[in-house]
Amino acid sequence: MPNLELGEALREWASLLGDEHVSCDAATLASAGTATFASSSRVLAILRPESRDHVQQVVRIANRHRIPIYPFSTGKNWGYGSRVPPRDGVLVDLGRMNRIVAFDEQLAYVTIEPGVTQRQLYAYLQERGSKLWMDATGASPDCSVIGNTLERGFGHTPMGDHCANACGYEVVLPNGECLETGFGRFPEARTTALSRWGVGPSFDGLFSQSNLGIITRMTVWLMPAPEAFEVFVFQSDGPIAPIIEALRPLRLDGTLRGVTHIGNDYKVLSGAGPYPWAAAGGKTPLDEATMARLRRELRITKWSASGGLYGTRGQVREARSLLRRALAGKVDRLQFVGPRKLALLRRIEPAYRAMTKRTDLQRALIFIPPLLDLLQGRPTESFLGSSYWRKKMTTNTLNPDVDRCGLLWCSPVAPMRGEDVTAVMDLAREISLRHGFEPQISISLINERMTISTVALTYDRDVAGEDDRAMACYQELMRRLTEQGYPSYRLNVASMHYGNAGAEYKNVIRAMKAALDPKGILAPGRYE
């Protein structure tokens, strides 16, 4: 785009938002253009609107001057691109729009703006003494709830499928108009926060993983705190297939209402501390023989799983015995952590954490306290540390983008069936190691029928050539997994083309984009 046009647009934006809310200095832009992997698109400016009206004006100015704009909520889309746009453009930082607009304890929902973080929502519920739980992802307490939902993120509780538990979007369209989805278009409707369909075509799906509108408000459903809550953890050195087969019926029949997560050995190891340079003789990747040795030494099993049981005391007791029966003979150890053990673990955690750092023993256990948090919808920062896996540095303020942590997520979806999950594991393991990366994988039983495996490629961007090697590995993972029938549920900003399949799909996307955004100013290249 011509600089002249950008200059004029920036003047209009500055006059709308105030100079202090339009950033153009090189350092800020470079930082916003940095993800946890190599990316080439440039950030031309950052705008920080504070209201829906601002967003509408911002969009209108962009349209007049044909400047591409890329909204983000808090920009913590780590491993998928952080704040980096898929192509050059101006970022629209929605972080100042962080109001909690409505809250209903009885009907268990909250209506929020995109800047509302997990931490903020959690604190809000605590302050009010609410009996409701939110769902949290492990990414960071500073993640936007809406941002995560629009990327179809997921968590751990019965509300873990975020898109399935949200409705009533307020959407600023590429022409600056504002659409309310569901029943929201009826001025008097009392049901906007309660229905995912409304009447007539339902638009919500159109605006997640999309570039057709900017969500400025959304209702997120919460769950009543259950009378009883218990965590189960199990380990296994056997094959994964029978475990999946054993869990599926419990997911399908509603016994397991939350999202069970199963991590492999590499995942557990990387979550508990830095790369074992000594054990690996200073080399990467950590090969399978070394991993096998470390498993023995550190008492890590091939698979470690966790999930929550939610309900009345009676329901939880029943779920416990059903789970015990289903997993008998299929896992090495199944443990239940009830409220008392839970409180104890929380008390001893700091000491335990300090201790394990020294002794490096039983790393697997270090996971439990933060998992307990997530399983109760409490945001935690504990999992962010794993992006420092191969970094030879220590820091107290985690910022993977700035610290040049390398992180790429590949997230294939597979049927909740032993053979399918095994196929994904085998492929991901072989490809990752061959490219020089540890296959750090967790399998999430996201709904009743399917799993999402999140394969993390974690590396040090300061090591020459690693960015390229990691991206090559990611590309092969994506290509091979898609070919085998396991496309990913989510894409990174450098790899949106993996969503392109089917001429008819592309035609429809193109037609809708042309209809709603004829000048193509809203997030061009995002999921298209």
Add this chain to the structure above:
Amino acid sequence: MPNLELGEALREWASLLGDEHVSCDAATLASAGTATFASSSRVLAILRPESRDHVQQVVRIANRHRIPIYPFSTGKNWGYGSRVPPRDGVLVDLGRMNRIVAFDEQLAYVTIEPGVTQRQLYAYLQERGSKLWMDATGASPDCSVIGNTLERGFGHTPMGDHCANACGYEVVLPNGECLETGFGRFPEARTTALSRWGVGPSFDGLFSQSNLGIITRMTVWLMPAPEAFEVFVFQSDGPIAPIIEALRPLRLDGTLRGVTHIGNDYKVLSGAGPYPWAAAGGKTPLDEATMARLRRELRITKWSASGGLYGTRGQVREARSLLRRALAGKVDRLQFVGPRKLALLRRIEPAYRAMTKRTDLQRALIFIPPLLDLLQGRPTESFLGSSYWRKKMTTNTLNPDVDRCGLLWCSPVAPMRGEDVTAVMDLAREISLRHGFEPQISISLINERMTISTVALTYDRDVAGEDDRAMACYQELMRRLTEQGYPSYRLNVASMHYGNAGAEYKNVIRAMKAALDPKGILAPGRYE
């Protein structure tokens, strides 16, 4: 449209489908143009394609000649318009496309075509000795599963919210292209039947209650038959508010997984037999004083409810005691019908039915056996009879359209809160009676947070003036309920304008329609 164009199109359609699958004779068209209320649009022809390829060709011919076409699955959209199009046009009857394309016992789904009826799907599962249950609506065993889902219909089991349990649509677009939603666009994907989002914008919502595409295939999720199943029924002569307040927490916490239905006195009476002409002194409507007398005489209570408990024996036992505790003091009688009592009821049903017809006593109980069916996902014809409420005729073959039964459904959505449901009941009761109709209402706890009240206006189309009076009543119900914050979840073919609210919504609908269907040939006027 010019007759010339229609004639040419009909020749092309006949050459595509065969003459026997293009109907133009006046009697057939008049019958297809008849609903259970007054409608004015004319059916110009009926086409009966047998494959997706046929549908694509049909659409292309329609486009070339600019002839509006209206697809229907089996056309049993009783009370909302049957097969009648909202405007003049050619009907496309998808009934011949009745293949069950895929079935997965493990992952609990079936992939079907639009002509597949509830009866057919049920028989299919039975024949295979499947351990899976489908969900059924009370409309008729001959209803299309897809047709009901696309109208956002609902049933009784934990899979009762049909749209929330369907995915992987195959859609013939208005230009004749074929779009697969979700992961379907990836040729190798094994996850098309398992994910409601896929990757990138999700289109499913766009094609329900819409005129943007013709669904030729869909995956419908099933549920594993639970180890234990029990029905609860309760009656109450008290206010409805405390009942709703008592049930909401059990719906929100997952104890009540199915859709509880609560019928009022008029609903129960109309479900169990014809209008009590003698008791009413030959007059309509049945006023509240007479209804009160009949309640006493026939031992009907103001409210009668039913729902299912699903799970293991332990889970059902727990749910039973939670329900008992929650409803204590709020209902007159709470009963649980377990498998034994259930079998007994089924055995005595024919005799019982014959008996109640004679004695007219305890009509409420007649409901139980068919409800037991629906609560287990077994389609039943038992509820269709209520559309003959005011008809002075007897018939063994129920066909409300042909028999000139009057039936109009108004279906306001309200928060699952005592005061809101009370407000809807009061309004619906007052308006219906004032217009001369009995307020036959059932309240469905369709998801965790909202209710749908289906208000049936049941009358005799052969009584002069009744069509107009019923429509006037419907219009006042719609207008007043919407004004009070309770818009309907579904509209009839003569009243699509109630979906029109908000300039931005209309702009978006118009833009999408123009993008996907520039000549406006697909179901113009449907939900727009």
